[in-house]
Amino acid sequence: MSAFLSSQQYGKDKVRLVKVTDLPASTAHGATNLKHQHVQELTCRVLLAGAQFETSYTKADNRLVVPTDTVKNTIYYLAQTTQDTLEDIESFAKVIGRHFIKQYAHVEEVHVRIHAHNWTRIQTSTLEPVPTLAHPHSFYRAGEQKRTTNVVATRVQSRADAMIKFSIASGISDxxxxxxxxxxxxxxxxxxxxxxxxxxxxxxxxxxxxxxxFPDSVESLTQNPSKPxxxxxxxxxxxxxxxxxxxxxxxxxxxxxxxxxxxxxxxxxxxxxxxxxxxxxxxxxxxxxxxxxxxxxxxxxxxxxxxxxxxxxxxxxxxxxxxxx
Structure with a gap:
């Protein structure tokens, strides 16, 4: 009996992060004396795929294997260097996919799954000067509902320019x-x-x-990405x-x-x-x-x-x- 490797991907799963981002005082709705912040908790999975990874399975050749620890570190690195709150998890998933396609020539596909956990601002009756105001930096878990996205970033061969295709499926669960x-x-x-x-x-x-x-989109890998x-x-x-x-x-x-x-x-x-x-x-x-x-x-x-x-x-x-x- 002969056997062959019909598919493969690998990476890091259950990477949890919390990003706290300062917001402008103008968004504090009256509580300008308090620090106004956005909190986002994410659980991420990032898997890499490409034909050149096959020899790591079939011939024990690890020379092209990006360690899963590097994948984990990259997620935290991009979370900090991305200049936004990460509320738009699809955009953050695209940043992750773009990074691995651009950084490693042998990576052909990146599968990114992100779950955003629910933190809701506490409505307080004692915050001055406006009662029943959403607190600018205190939150509670209002149920287990999660915002989700699955983004596949695929390298597209083009004579004119290096391109990347994004396939995006988003949702809500629980x-x-x-x-x-x-x-x-x-x-x-x-x-x-x-x-x-x-x-x-x-x-x-x-x-x-x-x-x-969403409909698939194709973007340049070398030019500034779109930000829908x-x-x-x-x-x-x-x-x-x-x-x-x-x-x-x-x-x-x-x-x-x-x-x-x-x-x-x-x-x-x-x-x-x-x-x-x-x-x-x-x-x-x-x-x-x-x-x-x-x-x-x-x-x-x-x-x-x-x-x-x-x-x-x-x-x-x-x-x-x-x-x-």
């Missing part, structure tokens, strides 16, 4: 939501194994993961997702998911498609009839019990229709 009304599930297929009763009113709870892709901002798109898609979940009178998770995707594509013309994963975090009415207590959906109060496993999983990708020729 966005836990629940609505106590405005959701139903009825008129579904029935057979001898169906035990689920129809529900005209139910609790709907899910843990939203959404991933959206991806952050407004993230906030727009997050708000649309929450608005649809809250306000849509949902006949099924499937329909609510599709309505979310439709509105995202209508509102964000630069997004190619969006994929949602919505696990149904079941919350069932607890049977108290055996104890002589009425407990049912629609009553003045209802006691439920959440079920972790098994759970339904609804996922779909909503894409733009191709233009008719």
């Amino acid at each position: 966005l836990y939501v629940l609505k106590s009304s405005g959701s139903s599930f009825e008129d579904y297929h029935l057979d001898k194994l169906t035990t689920l009763p129809p529900m005209s009113e139910r609790v709907l709870s899910t843990d939203i993961t959404a991933t959206w892709t 901002t991806f952050t407004p798109t993230f906030h727009t898609i997050k708000q649309i997702t929450l608005d649809l979940f809250a306000n849509h009178n949902s006949p099924s998770v499937q329909n609510t998911l599709y309505r979310m995707g439709e509105l995202v594509l209508a509102s964000c013309p630069h997004v190619k498609d969006i994929t949602y994963e919505l696990p149904n975090k079941h919350v069932f009415v607890y049977d108290l009839k055996r104890f002589g207590v009425t407990n049912q959906t629609g009553g003045a109060s209802t006691v439920y019990y959440p079920v972790a496993d098994p759970s339904g999983l609804i996922t779909a990708t909503i894409s733009r229709s191709r233009a008719k020729l």
Whole structure:
């Protein structure tokens, strides 16, 4: 039997960093006596790929292997030398990809994954001179939701100039939501194994993961890179997702998911498609009839019990229709 190396990549995973950046006093909204700062916590993974790395696997030849420790150090180096807050994680991922493509001629592809952890400014009632002001340098963890991006930087051979292609997929994960009304599930297929009763009113709870892709871009490797901002798109898609979940009178998770995707594509013309994963975090009415207590959906109060496993999983990708020729 013969064997060959069909794919390979390597690098550093779970590189955690926190960057604190001073902001202008003009952004302090009245609390000019306090230092105003931005805090960003990231977990990064950077993997390198290229045909010339193959001999490190097949012939134990390490001469072209950039140590993973160097990859780690580079992430911290670029985090400090990049003149911004790193809030725009896609732009930081592009900086990382560009660096390795430009620095090492034998690197053909760089895969960068970044998760941004959620730190929210504390709303304080004692900060002078403005009460209920977002504190300029104090934060709390408001849930486990994460902003995410996966960027692939690819060397492009060109006679005129060295070029680099970026493929970007961004998203949000671990966005836990629940609505106590405005959701139903009825008129579904029935057979001898169906035990689920129809529900005209139910609790709907899910843990939203959404991933959206942008059109690929090709840039010069030698000239100053473009600096599009991806952050407004993230906030727009997050708000649309929450608005649809809250306000849509949902006949099924499937329909609510599709309505979310439709509105995202209508509102964000630069997004190619969006994929949602919505696990149904079941919350069932607890049977108290055996104890002589009425407990049912629609009553003045209802006691439920959440079920972790098994759970339904609804996922779909909503894409733009191709233009008719």
